[in-house]
Amino acid sequence: MNLLGHPDLVDQLAAAHALGTLRGGARRRFESLSRENPGIRSRALLWQETFAAFTEIQPAMLPNPQVWQRIENLLPQARKPAVEPTSAVATGAAEMLQNLRRALSLWRGLAMGGALAAVVAAVVGIRLDQQLGQRGSELAQAKQEGAQLTAQMAAQARIEYVAVLQDDKQAGSVLVTFDPAKRALTLKRVGDYQMDADKSLELWALPPGQAPRSLGLMGQGAVARLTAAEGEVAPSPMLAITLEPKGGAPTGGGPTGPIVFKGALLKTEI
């Protein structure tokens, strides 16, 4: 059955998944669908966030006063840089909650941007493009290392960066996704921004307290693919696109033309 045509069923599965009662093959199938489909993924994230609140609403009980005494006694030796393995679990869980909130605030931000349908369509488009491009190399890899490894890789959390760069009239936008593992920076133009043939659009990272750093040029086409290292992209909370002479701003210097699109860079970890 095509889940996408049944939003109620998607929601039901997302809730059972977040509660933890969806198990075995059904759980794996749902997780693989949610990795592929942003709509399903956003439902899954929303329910995970909802149920995380179970930990906040339990009735209070009074612990034995000795518990604080024990904590206080252990404080001097507790703050060592090396964290023992047992506490790594809790640390990881807390990090997961924060990452979950980050991902959700991205979804909510997109929804508030107004152009949700266009944005989701474009993001799905980019993902499909990426998947098609990946297929060839994945096949070769599967032959080399066996299908099991491929499945493991697919099951791993993916970190990516997303930015929706908008012009000040909100007429057009550029969607940027960055996959640090593949060093792949993808730009996709949505809307009808027109520019002269003797100009180029140039993408800049705006690291705090430093000069803008050029990430490359966007041609006349709707999609551009650039290569960048994580260190060139990730430290910048903002990205911007300027209108430059054909071929871009002089190497080594900063941007010379006006900013056409800009927006926040968000890290998603799903």
Add this chain to the structure above:
Amino acid sequence: MNLMLRIAAQDTASAGALKELYDLTSGRMFGLALRVTGNREWAEDALQEAYLNIWRIAGDYRAGLSPPMAWMGVIVRSRSLDFLRRRNSERADAGVELDDYLQDTIAGDADDPLDMADASQQATALRQCLSRLENKQREVVSLSYLRDLSHSELAEQLKLPLGTVKTWIRRGLTQLRECMERFAS
């Protein structure tokens, strides 16, 4: 909550800040640990480890992303589950009847208004929606999440038929979804 920053600062005032945080939150966090482990001694051990954990990683806390109670709750539940799994063979309350849980939680709820200032919106909504479920449905849904239990593990622990657990969870989730929908917009 500036307390987290003061704890993370690692200066002479940090221990005092942790004590303040403990006084404000340990009751609720102990309630959570007790619900997960079902055993006072383990809950106190989990609580101790959780606050030592918070002491170490308070600098990772981001106020913009989650309210402090939600962040701490995740840590306490995780430590409590560690204890539960480590000592599952010697569970003190294995096979406790559901009615015993219900008596505890209902009595605890009555004189314990949730401090909404520190709670997330999700907590407010979830609490209201849960209160509309039948007691037994609320209990199996809560325990399923808090203890990370499957249908069959729940049935075993609560001495209930598997079919009953499945039905209660399914109905409980359906009602929760309808109710949460109204909060979502």
